[in-house]
Amino acid sequence: MLVAIALALVAIGSVVFHVMSPWWWTPIASNWGYIDDTLIVTFWITGIAFTAIVLFLAYCVLRFRNRPGHRAEHEPENKRLEWWLTIGTTIGVAALLAPGLIVWHRFITVPPEATEIEIVGQQWQWSFRLPGRDGRLGAVSVRLIGPDNPLGIDPADPAGQDDVIVEGGELRLPIGRPVKVLLRAVDVLHNFYVPEFRAKMDMVPGQVTFFWFTPTRTGAFEAVCAELCGLGHAVMRGRVVVVEESEYHAWLERQPTFAPRLAAAQ
Incomplete structure (x- = not known):
């Protein structure tokens, strides 16, 4: 129970700290607002993934804790779960890479009048x-x-x-x-x-x-x-x-x- 509560507090505390944190970047003074936008997208994707995984761990620790009369089941493979994890991970990685690649292309494409x-x-x-x-x-x-x-x-x-x-x-x-x-x-x-x-x-x-x-x-x-x-x-x-x-x-x-x-x- 204590472990589950600690994990839940880590997830909730991380979200609260990010929202209330005073350590934000300095006001921008160039045309590279795209970089700020990419960072925000990255924060959202990784933040949601982190929170979901930690809360899921807290649920598993609480739901499948050792109790008298309960016996653990061993399931070495689950094709449906593997497909969901593969598809979800692929979408997440693509969502993280795509904005960065777009901004990087702009970053190295110098205007002729520069x-x-x-x-x-x-x-x-x-x-x-x-x-x-x-x-x-x-x-x-x-x-x-x-x-x-x-x-x-x-x-x-x-x-x-x-x-x-x-x-x-x-x-x-x-x-x-x-x-x-x-x-x-x-x-x-x-x-x-x-x-x-x-x-x-x-x-x-x-x-x-x-x-x-x-x-x-x-x-x-x-x-x-x-x-x-x-x-x-x-x-x-x-x-x-x-x-x-x-x-x-x-x-x-x-x-x-x-x-x-x-x-x-x-």
Whole structure:
């Protein structure tokens, strides 16, 4: 009896805690409300399944408890029950996977009008590279990374001469414009994550990964590393500021570019 009551309380308590919990996600500031919707669908499906299974266990513990004069029956197979479980599980798994696959397709399908920027992670700071007046990022190579060229920009590529470089500072983005974020890591695994944007991706040394989003709300947002990257992981933080278009261009004009830095190093 106590076990059955404990199981029932676990099920009921889990539902009450979820409904009354203060630990909800931060207000969204991008176009990825689809991700929130997918999480809610997942919560509903897994929550209903969890509650039903735990309450069923409580019923079984109470209904089939050991009592004088009762003898257990052994039924090794039940084809009807197996079919119901197979069909129910298949429907549940499909309902969990389908929304995620739809959102993932949108997540990696970048709009043609998106502006490319690059974020480079290294222990334990973020560096940002934005296109200059030509609107294009220059080529990069890990072989070119050094004290005078920490991002490995190719000096022979004309498109990289006016690339804007921000090391350890804040990244500014214009509101309402889609952005394709190219991600690189210099040393170990990192993950650039702004909770309000709902978009993130692992940064793998030797590879270029990406995601895209459209900022929908102005303001300053904290960026964190969401992949354990060493002793300074907890302090690897940055700031993304979403501003109006005119303010963004004014800020961009004030930032240093690659050409003067390259000339100073020669």
